Amino acid sequence: MRAIVYDRYGPPEVLEVRELPSPVPAAGEVLVRVRAAALNPKDSLIRKGKFRAVTRGRFPRLLGYDVAGVVGAVGERVTRFRVGDDVFGMKQAWAGGTIAEEVCMLGDELALKPPKLSFEDAAALPLAGLTALQALRDEGRLKPGQKVLINGGSGGVGVFAIQIARALGAHVTTTSSARNLELCRSLGAHETWDYAAKNGLEPGAGWDVFFDVFGNRRFSVVRAALSPTGTYVSTVPAVNTAVLHVLTRFSARRARLVVVNSNGRDLEQLAQWAHAGTLAAVLDRVVPFTEVGSGQAHVETKRARGKVVIAVASS
Ligand SMILES: NC(=O)c1ccc[n+]([C@@H]2O[C@H](COP(=O)([O-])OP(=O)(O)OC[C@H]3O[C@@H](n4cnc5c(N)ncnc54)[C@H](OP(=O)(O)O)[C@@H]3O)[C@@H](O)[C@H]2O)c1
Known part of the structure; x- marks a missing residue:
């Protein structure tokens, strides 16, 4: 599977597309085949090396915390999701990895995507x-x-x-x-x-x-x-x-x-509001997978209107 990775801190130009082995879900994890992801200032700050104390210079680093996609496999003890479910969610902590064709997440970092929400809109919601x-x-x-x-x-x-x-x-x-x-x-x-x-x-x-x-x-x-x-x-x-x-x-x-925490209960609250029309995503732009760097450069202007979303796969 292809993922966006980088091998050193620096400007958006350090990002590259790389072929990596497909991740395998451990117990409690869900493999998501990613349809859309979204950018946050956090991705840029980490890429620039601003959080070295916690990211500790471990490379290659993957990118992205927000995801919307389809469940491709589930690990042991996962009961909330089945293969084929449409889901959205946020990867907790520092590792990232949603700007990739596949990512493994804890079950509690995901919720079912409201059917009427597009994958792009759903990816904009979580973080x-x-x-x-x-x-x-x-x-x-x-x-x-x-x-x-x-x-x-x-x-x-x-x-x-x-x-x-x-x-x-x-x-x-x-x-x-x-x-x-x-x-x-x-x-x-x-x-x-x-x-x-x-x-x-x-x-x-x-x-x-x-x-x-x-x-x-x-x-x-x-x-x-x-x-x-x-x-x-x-x-x-x-x-x-x-x-x-x-x-x-x-x-x-x-x-x-506030220190954002990813959990299924709050994701379900967002999903309910989105389903009811109480909460809508605002997309500044949708950027192709191979142009994540330009999307990050836009976020770094601090003038984005709503979210910059990454289209990872169409089906
Ligand atoms: N602690 C946490 O868990 C957590 C979680 C998420 C985000 N954050 C942090 O929260 C901050 C906001 O995140 P975000 O995703 O909303 O960022 P963002 O999307 O990059 O914010 C862009 C917006 O900032 C506005 N802006 C620019 N200058 C401004 C000013 N002087 N006064 C008020 N608004 C101004 C812009 O509006 P105009 O174009 O109209 O100026 C633009 O719409 C970031 O620092 C991020 O790192 C922290």
Whole structure:
């Protein structure tokens, strides 16, 4: 089977297509014949060598965490899936490998794909959708009627955060550049602000949850704009945020760091919303398997609208 691999950290040009042996599912694993995958900033950061402490320079490295495809084989003790099922999901941790013709995943990293969702749309959902869900529901504890500000509503995570915040019953305000205001409105945001004009940091703004998706607002700056029991949630695993995550645990105003976790229960929640039409993917573009590097270069501009998806196989 063919996979995208690289043998050294560097620019998108280090990526190459390589023939590798087909993986064999171990107990608890499912072999997915990949139809579509999606890119995330994480793929680019790892490729650039930003997470050497955990990736430890082990090469060749494979790419990709999001997947949609068809079950090709199941390992022992897998009961939730059968050969031929259409599935989607997210590979946990650092190894990656979904931008390949075949990948083995734990059963709990997958859910059945809603039939009316295309493989491309399903591949866009997992990592970004799970991040938005876990940031708002678990870290932010967002409740119906509460006020949430989503800083950066038009990117991979942001487009799902707007829709999930609405599904949770919140009043949603979001920031983006001027060109994306209409997109954010169309996804259900009640108020949409151009971040160049208005940023939501005014003291007393009263946010119950301030979700810093883009990651350029520190808790120290946001704190006064929170409600008396408001929560700041960041996506950026900076030392400062990780320390505050612990230090403010029992404070009235809390700072939280979301760390996305792949699990079947939350994937099924995303699938249910997608099936009901409550949650839709926004695809910036679909890139052929052999042009992953150009897709990554686009993600690295930090201006993608929704997700960049990789078409891996057509059937
Ligand atoms: N901790 C975790 O588990 C976790 C999980 C997923 C992602 N993340 C991190 O979360 C961040 C967002 O991920 P993503 O996939 O959504 O990224 P993305 O798709 O690359 O985000 C692109 C979006 O960022 C917006 N943007 C650019 N400059 C901005 C600014 N100054 N203020 C607000 N928005 C701005 C752009 O909107 P405009 O073009 O309108 O400016 C664009 O739509 C990344 O740093 C990623 O690494 C962390």
